[in-house]
Amino acid sequence: xxxxxxxxxxxxxxxxxxxxxxxxxxxxxxxxxxxxxxxxxxxxxxxxxxxxxxxxxxxxxxxxxxxxxxxxxxxxxxxxxxxxxxxxxxxxxxxxxxxxxxxxxxxxxxxxxxxxxxxxxxxxxxxxxxxxxxxxxxxxxxxxxxxxxxxxxxxxxxxxxxxxxxxxxxxxxxxxxxxxxxxxxxxxxxxxxxxxxxxxxxxxxxxxxxxxxxxxxxxxxxxxxxxxxxxxxxxxxxxxxxxxxxxxxxxx
Amino acid sequence: xxxxxxxxxxxxxxxxxxxxxxxxxxxxxxxxxxxxxxxxxxxxxxxxxxxxxxxxxxxxxxxxxxxxxxxxxxxxxxxxxxxxxxxxxxxxxxxxxxxxxxxxxxxxxxxxxxxxxxxxxxxxxxxxxxxxxxxxxxxxxxxxxxxxxxxxxxxxxxxxxxxxxxxxxxxxxxxxxxxxxxxxxxxxxxxxxxxxxxxxxxxxxxxxxxxxxxxxxxxxxxxxxxxxxxxxxxxxxxxxxxxxxxxxxx
Numbered sequence: 001x002x003x004x005x006x007x008x009x010x011x012x013x014x015x016x017x018x019x020x021x022x023x024x025x026x027x028x029x030x031x032x033x034x035x036x037x038x039x040x041x042x043x044x045x046x047x048x049x050x051x052x053x054x055x056x057x058x059x060x061x062x063x064x065x066x067x068x069x070x071x072x073x074x075x076x077x078x079x080x081x082x083x084x085x086x087x088x089x090x091x092x093x094x095x096x097x098x099x100x101x102x103x104x105x106x107x108x109x110x111x112x113x114x115x116x117x118x119x120x121x122x123x124x125x126x127x128x129x130x131x132x133x134x135x136x137x138x139x140x141x142x143x144x145x146x147x148x149x150x151x152x153x154x155x156x157x158x159x160x161x162x163x164x165x166x167x168x169x170x171x172x173x174x175x176x177x178x179x180x181x182x183x184x185x186x187x188x189x190x191x192x193x194x195x196x197x198x199x200x201x202x203x204x205x206x207x208x209x210x211x212x213x214x215x216x217x218x219x220x221x222x223x224x225x226x227x228x229x230x231x232x233x234x235x236x237x238x239x240x241x242x243x244x245x246x247x248x249x250x251x252x
Numbered sequence: 253x254x255x256x257x258x259x260x261x262x263x264x265x266x267x268x269x270x271x272x273x274x275x276x277x278x279x280x281x282x283x284x285x286x287x288x289x290x291x292x293x294x295x296x297x298x299x300x301x302x303x304x305x306x307x308x309x310x311x312x313x314x315x316x317x318x319x320x321x322x323x324x325x326x327x328x329x330x331x332x333x334x335x336x337x338x339x340x341x342x343x344x345x346x347x348x349x350x351x352x353x354x355x356x357x358x359x360x361x362x363x364x365x366x367x368x369x370x371x372x373x374x375x376x377x378x379x380x381x382x383x384x385x386x387x388x389x390x391x392x393x394x395x396x397x398x399x400x401x402x403x404x405x406x407x408x409x410x411x412x413x414x415x416x417x418x419x420x421x422x423x424x425x426x427x428x429x430x431x432x433x434x435x436x437x438x439x440x441x442x443x444x445x446x447x448x449x450x451x452x453x454x455x456x457x458x459x460x461x462x463x464x465x466x467x468x469x470x471x472x473x474x475x476x477x478x479x480x481x482x483x484x485x486x487x488x489x490x491x492x493x494x495x496x497x498x499x500x501x502x
Contacts, residue, residue: 057407077413087408090502091426101412104422134501152412 002156002188003031003054008063010049022213023049027063029207029216033155034186036179038199038206041246046214047192047207048084051158054190055081068155077101080149082159086141088133094120094144095129101152119147123177139170146174150181156188163198172230175201179226196242200235201228208245218245291472296480299466299473308462313481316451316458319375320443323382327439331387332432335394336420339428345395352391360385360446368454378450378458385446386439390432397431398424430500437493444486 008027011020023046031037039047053060054067056074065072067079075081088097095116102112120126123143133141142162149157163171179202182189193199199206206220220242228235272293278284279292287295303309338345363384367377401424409423451460459478466474 055411057410075407075410075413077411079411081407081411083404083408085404087404089405089408089423089426091429100409100422104409104412104414104418132501149411 002033002035002068003029003190004064004066004069005029005031005050005054006064006066008050008053008060008065010046010053010058010060024053024060025213025215027214027216029219031188031190031205033188035204036182036189036191036202038203039190039192039209040194040196040199040206040242041209041214041217042211043194045209045211047209048160049214050209051160051190051192055079055158057081077105077152078155080152080154080157082145082149082157082162084161084164086133086138086145088141088145088148090133093130093132094125094136097133097144098148098151100148105152115151116147119151123147139166139174142166143174143177146178150187153185154187156190159189159191161192161194164193164195171198178202183226196239196246197230200224200239200242201230206242208242220245287472288470289472291476295473296476299471300477303474303477309477309481312457312459312462312478313485316447316460317485319378319450319458320382320440320447322375323379323447324386324436324440324443326379327383327386327390327443328432328436330383331390331435331439332394335391335432335435336398336425336428338391339395339398340420340424352388356388356392358384360442361449364450364453367450371454373454373456375455375457377454378447381450381454382443382446385442389438389442390435393431393435393438394428397428400431401427427502430497430502433493433497433500437490437497440489440493441486444482444489448482 005027008024009022010024011022013020027050039050041047049058052058054065054072056072056076056079059073067076089100092100095113098116098119099109099112102115103109117126117129120129125140125143125147128136128140133144136144142165146162163174166174175198178189189202191199191202200222203222206222207216208218208220209215210217220238222238224232224234224238230236276293279287279290280294291299300309338348360381363381364377367380371377371380405423405427406419409419414422447458448460448463451458452464455461459481463475463478466472466478
């Protein structure tokens with residue numbers, strides 16, 4: 001078991017008017033090691049909040065989150081985090097961005113570089129090693145951001161709508177690369193998205209959140225055989241089923 | 253294309269040249285103003301040549317630049333270090349904010365009496381005044397830069413397990429560099445002003461000293477040379493810092 005989330009609630013106080021916003025209410029969820037789990041739901045349903053709590057960027061008001069039996073109290077290198085917007089260090093080139101985590105962990109720099117090149121090769125970015133983030137396209141930046149995290153071989157990877165800003169073709173390509181990489185490891189992946197098709201393509205499990213206050217409405221097991229084809233009837237049927245579940249919560 | 257560019261560059265010179273011609277006519281042709289009140293361009297050029305040949309001008313420029321750069325360097329070391337620390341620690345910033353806001357508006361020149369009292373006459377009091385003048389703009393803009401470091405970069409580094417020290421040196425400091433450079437740019441302008449004032453009172457060398465002493469000897473030509481030299485040094489520094497700013501792309 002990787003994550004055990006018990007009775008978690010989280011309330012924010014909005015800066016402007018001092019209103020309190022209940023982002024999450026009584027969340028209970030267990031995520032097994034090696035699973036690819038997607039969080040979906042309407043915007044403002046707290047799916048990103050839960051992901052941030054799981055990393056330890058923020059702490060729950062009530063309840064506990066455990067990672068491999070240990071209480072999550074702060075961010076850890078055992079939990080890679082990939083952000084929605086570009087989080088590359090703009091003053092470092094691609095290579096130095098990718099080796100950042102390994103370098104600050106005190107690993108030998110020469111080995112880190114070699115490893116970085118292997119990863120860059122795999123996604124066709126070797127020639128861009130000395131480029132800076134502002135010289136890259138959106139898709140390249142997000143690829144670098146993902147490599148920068150998975151190179152650390154953390155036990156789990158938390159991804160917050162990492163492909164939402166990309167065009168469909170790039171998105172599909174990166175989704176495939178992500179799945180392939182995940183299948184070669186036994187890493188747990190938690191992936192937040194508002195794109196149901198993306199969730200169905202990627203996941204073993206789909207957790208549907210309801211609108212504010214965020215609660216878990218339903219957990220779907222996704223047993224479609226891999227590799228998956230977006231054109232299949234069963235694929236589309238499943239997408240529809242999950243979408244209906246989300247739409248219902250929109251109406252509440 | 254190049255013609256237009258050349259024209260644009262030359263256009264800047266039109267007014268200064270007209271001004272020099274008017275100045276020449278008033279002072280050297282019509283002789284409306286006696287030279288002990290204000291020199292004509294001919295006398296300024298003569299003084300310039302004289303100062304150049306004797307090597308005095310070069311010596312004074314080096315002397316002044318040395319003070320400016322030393323003062324600025326010390327202010328940068330202190331301003332950047334404390335700026336990063338205070339910007340990062342909300343608690344320390346709260347503790348220091350009143351002291352900074354009281355000291356900051358004091359004109360550096362107000363420190364002249366103490367600088368002479370503590371350091372006597374020479375390079376040290378001038379450096380002290382420059383330091384007092386530059387340290388606050390550098391400090392304040394460094395603090396501002398730390399505050400503006402994007403949260404997502406800090407969180408990314410946390411998820412890689414960065415220690416507090418690594419966070420400051422590997423993330424916060426580089427993210428703050430653009431703000432530090434603009435602090436330095438403001439600082440160097442102030443430094444130049446402080447140096448001249450400092451040299452006029454607490455010093456026996458440098459451009460400021462030259463300006464003051466040559467006037468009292470009715471050598472107004474040298475005074476104007478000194479003033480122009482300061483202006484030109486200012487332009488050069490500004491140009492250098494603008495180039496540096498252009499190279500920082502984040």
